[in-house]
Amino acid sequence: MNINLKKYLNEEVEAAPLAVFRIMFGLMMFLSIVRFWSYGWIDKLYVDPQFFFSYYGFEWIKPLGGYTYLLFALCGLSTIFVALGYKYRWAIGIFFLSFTYIELMDKTTYLNHYYFISALSFLMFFLPANAYFSLDALRNKSAQYQHVPAWTINSIKLLLATVYFYAGLAKLNSDWMLEALPLKIWLPAKFSIPLLGDLVHQEWLAYAFSWGGALYDLAIPFLLLYRRTRIVAFTLVIFFHVVTRILFPIGMFPYIMIVSALIFFDASLHIRILSVLNRLFRIGKKHFNNGKTWSHNSVVLKKLTQGILVLFFGLQLIFPFRYILYPGELFWTEEGYRFSWRVMLMEKSGYAQFKVVDGETGRWFYVDNTDFLTQFQEKQMAFQPDFILEYAHHLKQHYEGEGLRDIEIYVESQVALNGRLSKPFIDPKVDLTKQKDSFKHKSWILPFTDDIKGI
Amino acid sequence: MRHFLRLLTVLVMLWGCSSSDNGTTMSDDVDPGPPSESFERRPMLVSWADNIIIPGYEAFTDELDKLQSAFDDFKQDSNEANLVAFRTAWLNAYLMWQRVDMFEIGPAENVGLRLNVNIYPVDFEKVEQHVASGEYDLTLPSNRDTKGFPALDYLINGLGDSDADIVSKYNELASKDNYIAYVEAVLADMQQLSNTVLSDWKEGYRDTFVNNDGSSSTASVDRFVNDYIFYYEKFLRAGKMGIPLGVFSGTPIPENVEAYHKGDVSKQLFLEGLDAVQDFFNGRHFTSSTTGEGLASYLDALNALKGGEDLNRIINDQFDTARESVNGLGAFRTEIEDNTPPTTMLQAYDEVQRAVPLLKVDMVSAMSISIDFVDADGD
Numbered sequence: 041m042n043i044n045l046k047k048y049l050n051e052e053v054e055a056a057p058l059a060v061f062r063i064m065f066g067l068m069m070f071l072s073i074v075r076f077w078s079y080g081w082i083d084k085l086y087v088d089p090q091f092f093f094s095y096y097g098f099e100w101i102k103p104l105g106g107y108t109y110l111l112f113a114l115c116g117l118s119t120i121f122v123a124l125g126y127k128y129r130w131a132i133g134i135f136f137l138s139f140t141y142i143e144l145m146d147k148t149t150y151l152n153h154y155y156f157i158s159a160l161s162f163l164m165f166f167l168p169a170n171a172y173f174s175l176d177a178l179r180n181k182s183a184q185y186q187h188v189p190a191w192t193i194n195s196i197k198l199l200l201a202t203v204y205f206y207a208g209l210a211k212l213n214s215d216w217m218l219e220a221l222p223l224k225i226w227l228p229a230k231f232s233i234p235l236l237g238d239l240v241h242q243e244w245l246a247y248a249f250s251w252g253g254a255l256y257d258l259a260i261p262f263l264l265l266y267r268r269t270r271i272v273a274f275t276l277v278i279f280f281h282v283v284t285r286i287l288f289p290i291g292m293f294p295y296i297m298i299v300s301a302l303i304f305f306d307a308s309l310h311i312r313i314l315s316v317l318n319r320l321f322r323i324g325k326k327h328f329n330n331g332k333t334w335s336h337n338s339v340v341l342k343k344l345t346q347g348i349l350v351l352f353f354g355l356q357l358i359f360p361f362r363y364i365l366y367p368g369e370l371f372w373t374e375e376g377y378r379f380s381w382r383v384m385l386m387e388k389s390g391y392a393q394f395k396v397v398d399g400e401t402g403r404w405f406y407v408d409n410t411d412f413l414t415q416f417q418e419k420q421m422a423f424q425p426d427f428i429l430e431y432a433h434h435l436k437q438h439y440e441g442e443g444l445r446d447i448e449i450y451v452e453s454q455v456a457l458n459g460r461l462s463k464p465f466i467d468p469k470v471d472l473t474k475q476k477d478s479f480k481h482k483s484w485i486l487p488f489t490d491d492i493k494g495i
Numbered sequence: 496m497r498h499f500l501r502l503l504t505v506l507v508m509l510w511g512c513s514s515s516d517n518g519t520t521m522s523d524d525v526d527p528g529p530p531s532e533s534f535e536r537r538p539m540l541v542s543w544a545d546n547i548i549i550p551g552y553e554a555f556t557d558e559l560d561k562l563q564s565a566f567d568d569f570k571q572d573s574n575e576a577n578l579v580a581f582r583t584a585w586l587n588a589y590l591m592w593q594r595v596d597m598f599e600i601g602p603a604e605n606v607g608l609r610l611n612v613n614i615y616p617v618d619f620e621k622v623e624q625h626v627a628s629g630e631y632d633l634t635l636p637s638n639r640d641t642k643g644f645p646a647l648d649y650l651i652n653g654l655g656d657s658d659a660d661i662v663s664k665y666n667e668l669a670s671k672d673n674y675i676a677y678v679e680a681v682l683a684d685m686q687q688l689s690n691t692v693l694s695d696w697k698e699g700y701r702d703t704f705v706n707n708d709g710s711s712s713t714a715s716v717d718r719f720v721n722d723y724i725f726y727y728e729k730f731l732r733a734g735k736m737g738i739p740l741g742v743f744s745g746t747p748i749p750e751n752v753e754a755y756h757k758g759d760v761s762k763q764l765f766l767e768g769l770d771a772v773q774d775f776f777n778g779r780h781f782t783s784s785t786t787g788e789g790l791a792s793y794l795d796a797l798n799a800l801k802g803g804e805d806l807n808r809i810i811n812d813q814f815d816t817a818r819e820s821v822n823g824l825g826a827f828r829t830e831i832e833d834n835t836p837p838t839t840m841l842q843a844y845d846e847v848q849r850a851v852p853l854l855k856v857d858m859v860s861a862m863s864i865s866i867d868f869v870d871a872d873g874d
Contacts, residue, residue: 226863232708
């Protein structure tokens with residue numbers, strides 16, 4: 041066991057897979073930023089709205105008005121540097137910071153795959169991804185290494201495996217497995233897609249996709265790790281992600297995952313890929329093949345990196361289970377739902393109407409949410425308790441500015457989850473201005489009257 | 496390998512025979528599932544366009560023609576009897592408007608029909624200025640609150656306390672030509688816009704609408720359901736009841752009821768709008784008891800697969816409850832003006848409100864319709 045672990049960590053392996061991963065990652069991120077920009081989403085999501093939902097503890101992170109474009113430009117620029125492997129440590133650091141900042145600006149846009157990119161780029165900061173086939177290495181002979189310790193590549197595999205496996209675990213609940221929900225709701229609306237369009241009304245298809253999806257997520261890390269099943273596994277990766285791309289609007293994520301899965305292949309494939317690039321761009325790859333092995337400059341640095349990465353992976357493995365600490369149904373309260381690879385598990389939507397009461401005069405009125413929120417924000421707000429609370433506090437601030445005193449704010453809300461009839465969501469008798477956000481359980485969420493079994 | 500292929504062929508043939516044995520047909524293109532499970536959006540769009548929307552606009556333009564001829568009589572002889580007939584024609588057209596108000600998509604959206612024929616309250620001071628000066632351009636967005644049904648409401652019902660007073664305005668030498676000219680301009684504007692909408696539907700848009708039968712956020716069903724719910728929430732619930740009740744401002748604003756100057760028809764107008772919404776939900780053909788494909792049958796078809804709550808019944812029940820409680824009210828204007836707070840009308844409003852989450856959350860969720868047009872990525 042001990043020997044095995046040592047092998048996974050310290051064995052000297054070819055650096056080519058890491059270099060290919062760095063190049064692909066940089067290019068994919070560049071395309072993502074360009075795509076995001078070209079769709080006008082920077083304006084729509086980060087400049088136009090007048091209010092932004094913050095993550096607890098990150099209230100100080102806000103969009104920068106017109107300068108938000110600069111932030112995206114910086115982020116986009118850093119991806120090119122990452123791909124080229126030029127000033128790599130700086131580039132990946134700036135990418136991680138700017139990308140994460142962007143994601144923290146408004147939690148309305150939270151997506152698991154954005155979190156995945158943040159986590160991955162954090163990890164990449166500690167990897168010598170510029171040791172081979174990079175501008176850094178080309179310009180500085182002493183920074184050229186043909187080999188790297190195995191942990192630098194295996195850590196990426198571990199992160200990918202975690203994402204898949206945890207996404208699989210999250211599917212092991214009665215709604216997904218026994219009722220084929222929410223796919224039973226989503227699939228029939230996809231009647232106009234090619235090939236599958238005529239089948240989406242079939243109940244068995246929803247079950248096949250539900251079970252297939254869960255099985256895929258749970259098994260694919262192992263199938264990719266095991267050499268004899270790797271080709272089949274990669275075919276499955278392509279099939280799975282292409283199907284999800286056809287069915288759902290999930291942007292770049294499928295492509296990123298397909299390309300990332302290449303890391304599981306033997307170095308020979310990556311060496312071939314780099315040879316093609318080498319010929320195309322006449323880089324002179326043989327310079328890099330010097331037989332040297334990369335290692336940390338100092339023992340302190342090595343220990344520090346080890347410590348940080350152990351903490352990082354420890355957190356990755358434990359954090360998704362924090363929901364156990366909260367009472368109530370996870371899908372209903374969403375306490376401990378985010379950052380846990382719970383992907384496409386729910387068809388959930390809500391309606392929230394806020395009542396502002398002037399404590400002095402007893403005068404009351406309802407808020408027109410469109411005065412404060414974009415449609416997208418209103419939609420996301422209406423079924424997530426932390427959004428509802430933050431918005432209520434914002435309303436209080438706003439109406440205090442208009443001269444109202446002793447404001448009380450109540451919400452009448454209905455939420456529908458996975459095809460169940462909508463039910464009252466937040467206690468309408470609780471004055472939200474008196475409630476504070478915290479990591480504690482929100483007692484003012486009304487109980488979920490049904491039961492979803494499983495993880 | 497050859498053995499394997501032969502075996503495979505035999506297996507496939509066996510499987511093919513066995514599966515058709517228990518069926519009654521050998522045809523390849525038969526739908527293998529129970530028919531109730533699949534629901535075609537296209538026939539629903541066809542029925543909406545041909546049985547509800549276009550007949551609705553036809554009836555509406557007819558009513559506007561009748562309104563025009565009633566006005567022509569009044570113009571010929573501005574007496575009280577002709578005023579009453581003109582008023583009746585106005586109310587009939589206004590009621591018919593409630594039947595087509597929700598179809599603000601395509602042609603109606605292009606010309607902004609709702610914005611141009613039913614922005615209330617009317618700015619009657621501005622109307623008087625227009626009448627006095629004789630200089631106005633009704634096509635200007637800034638003049639939207641000086642025309643349409645609300646302007647006619649003022650010009651037919653609001654110029655004096657009694658019909659005699661009103662008629663006298665149309666007979667005073669100093670003002671009569673200007674008033675007549677203004678009513679004429681308002682009517683012409685309404686007719687021109689409505690005729691454009693109807694002819695656009697008939698010549699081209701109907702096919703565009705029906706052919707866009709996919710399931711993206713820009714597909715006809717998705718867009719139309721969004722517009723339909725938007726109408727219910729903003730114009731029926733808030734516009735006709737909530738805003739005058741003051742539920743968004745804290746103080747009642749009775750002047751904001753629909754047809755304020757007439758004073759006693761806003762409830763009738765609301766109920767017509769509610770009927771129109773419910774009939775549309777049930778796919779009821781225009782002025783007919785026949786029901787065709789619609790949101791109700793769509794929900795039933797989806798439910799056959801999902802086996803959830805009977806949303807069709809729940810939503811219809813809520814519409815009925817809302818109608819019942821609004822029916823029990825007096826005229827909206829008096830309810831609001833005579834009661835502080837207008838408790839019974841607020842309770843009726845709550846029943847109207849209760850349908851909003853059913854439509855906006857439950858129905859939309861069941862149909863997997865995207866409620867907004869932000870095409871941001873999902874997970």
